[in-house]
Structures are given as C-alpha cells and as structure tokens.
Amino acid sequence: MKAITSRDNPNVKRLHALATSSRERRSSGLTLLDGAHLVQAALDAGWLLREVVVSAQGLERPEIRGIVERCGALPVLQLTDPLFAHVSPVDTPSGILAVIDIPPSPMPKGLRDSLLVLDGVQDAGNLGTILRTAAAAGLKEVLLTPGCAQAWSPRVLRAGMGGHFCLRIHEHVQVAEVLRGYPGQILATGLGAGARPLYECDLRGPVAWLFGAEGQGLSAEVAALASGLVVIPMPGAVESLNVGAAAAICLFEQVRQQGAGGRT
Known part of the structure; x- marks a missing residue:
C-alpha cells in the first residue's frame, strides 16, 4: 500500500481528472467506481480492477479493509482524507475508489431479445x-x-x-x-x-x-x-x-x- 500526502502527486492529478473530466475518461479509457458497494459488486461480477484508492479514515472501516484484503496484490493507494475528498467524484466521500477500464462498446448485431x-x-x-x-x-x-x-x-x-x-x-x-x-x-x-x-x-x-x-x-x-x-x-x-x-x-x-x- 502506497501512502500519498501531496496534491502535486501525479496519481492525485490523474484521479482528479478521471473524477471530473469526461474527456479524460474517454482518452484514457478509464473510469472510477465510488463506494464500497460498487467496488464489491465489481469484484463479485469478476470485473478487473486496475487499482484501489482508500482514505485514511475509510481504511478504519472493516468493510473497506475487507475489500482491500480481497484485492490481494492489486495496487492500493492510501490518501489523506483531504486528498481523497479532492479526487472523489461525489460531495460526500465514501472512503474507497477503484479504477477500471471502460469496456468496449461494439455495434450490436442480431438482436432478438427484449x-x-x-x-x-x-x-x-x-x-x-x-x-x-x-x-x-x-x-x-x-x-x-x-x-x-x-x-x-x-x-x-x-x-x-x-x-x-x-x-x-x-x-x-x-x-x-x-x-x-x-x-x-x-x-x-x-x-x-x-x-x-x-x-x-x-x-x-x-x-x-x-x-x-x-x-x-x-x-x-x-x-x-x-x-x-x-x-x-x-x-x-x-x-x-x-x-x-x-x-x-x-x-x-x-x-x-x-x-x-x-x-x-
């Protein structure tokens, strides 16, 4: 787990851009999952996470600690609470984010079901x-x-x-x-x-x-x-x-x- 304390850190700038810029998400092909429920749902669905980001306060919650443990060798960034609030895409930070790839969106063919x-x-x-x-x-x-x-x-x-x-x-x-x-x-x-x-x-x-x-x-x-x-x-x-x-x-x-x- 890598601890980050500076707003000038490249990871902080990258996460902030993903949270706030649709252009950045499109160009990078990445997006953010916000909240323990959503990250847990992605893991349960077998979705590949690129990295997990937690706040100092969030890491004190058993639910978030359990998710971090479940991620095994996946890169984990720990941000101070103010830094986490800075990169959070919502007004009330949840304490955990995950970075995922935006899946490809090919033109559908042969649709027959509802x-x-x-x-x-x-x-x-x-x-x-x-x-x-x-x-x-x-x-x-x-x-x-x-x-x-x-x-x-x-x-x-x-x-x-x-x-x-x-x-x-x-x-x-x-x-x-x-x-x-x-x-x-x-x-x-x-x-x-x-x-x-x-x-x-x-x-x-x-x-x-x-x-x-x-x-x-x-x-x-x-x-x-x-x-x-x-x-x-x-x-x-x-x-x-x-x-x-x-x-x-x-x-x-x-x-x-x-x-x-x-x-x-």
Whole structure:
C-alpha cells in the first residue's frame, strides 16, 4: 500500500481528472467506481480492477479493509482524507475508489431479445437508475444514442449500483440501423393517436423499449421507429412521470406478463 500526502502527486492529478473530466475518461479509457458497494459488486461480477484508492479514515472501516484484503496484490493507494475528498467524484466521500477500464462498446448485431433504447437521457441519476432497473428486469442489452450522458461516468455508475456489470451497454448507437429487422415489438410511451394502455398490451414476446430525454422526449428519428405507442394510466393530477419511473413501470409489467420469477 502506497501512502500519498501531496496534491502535486501525479496519481492525485490523474484521479482528479478521471473524477471530473469526461474527456479524460474517454482518452484514457478509464473510469472510477465510488463506494464500497460498487467496488464489491465489481469484484463479485469478476470485473478487473486496475487499482484501489482508500482514505485514511475509510481504511478504519472493516468493510473497506475487507475489500482491500480481497484485492490481494492489486495496487492500493492510501490518501489523506483531504486528498481523497479532492479526487472523489461525489460531495460526500465514501472512503474507497477503484479504477477500471471502460469496456468496449461494439455495434450490436442480431438482436432478438427484449432490450432498452435510451435517447438523449442526460441526467446521470436518471441514466444510472434506469440501467439498474434494466438489469433487475433481466435485460442484457441497452442502446444509448449519442445525446445520452456518458454511461461509465462515476455518477452514472454510482446511481447504477452495480447494474452496469450485468448489462451490455452500447453507446453512440445509430438506433435505426441496429433495429432494422428486429423481430419483436418496438414500443414507445406517449399520448398520440392509437396509444394503448400499458396493461392492455401483450408484452410476452420480445420488446425494444424506447425512452427519451427528460424534457423533450424521443427525437423524431427514434420515435419514428416505434411500431406501437403505449400510455401508462395515471389517475392522479400529474402530467407525466420521470423517465426512470416510466421505464421501471413498463419493464416490470413485461416481467409480470412473462411470469419471470426471482427476487423482488
């Protein structure tokens, strides 16, 4: 374990850049996992960690000490508490970070199972929550259009709570090309002509679910791909749902109809 006490240390500068700069993450191909739960989830999924970073105070916690011990010969940096706060991607430092490679994102081909398409979802919390929901619902493929937030940013990873490690996440996807010939339904939510209540739709087969940005919804290009439009019944006095809530309702209605078992 290497102790670091100076902000001028190259490792501190590198970690700070990974925490704050999407450009640095893209150029280096690296990102940060923040928090014991997320680092533990990566280890449980067999994800390769490049190094672990702990704060002096964090190392006093049995949970974090256990993770460090589990990492064996993996490089571990110990930072003073102020330095750790400086490199932390969140306002409340967790006491442990890990550096990982951002996985490659090849163009998906031959998609036949249910999947999720996110178009221009820019809020990190929403994106991470939706990815976690998709993993919980048993999906494997998620397609992100160029307007989405960076899926492997520390804040999206933190909101995803390990869901990333169960998914194949494809970024900067030209959705029209990828979904050409898709054998299932392609469904979007909305109030347009012909929209059917969600709970009256047959969702037992494969569905490509389309969800758009928080404000403007789906782009015209992606909306045009939908073979059907569904509406979530809302008897309350609100206009619409958060995109994360809408995605969860739709995905788990499909889980219900397919009779999928498992933990709640």
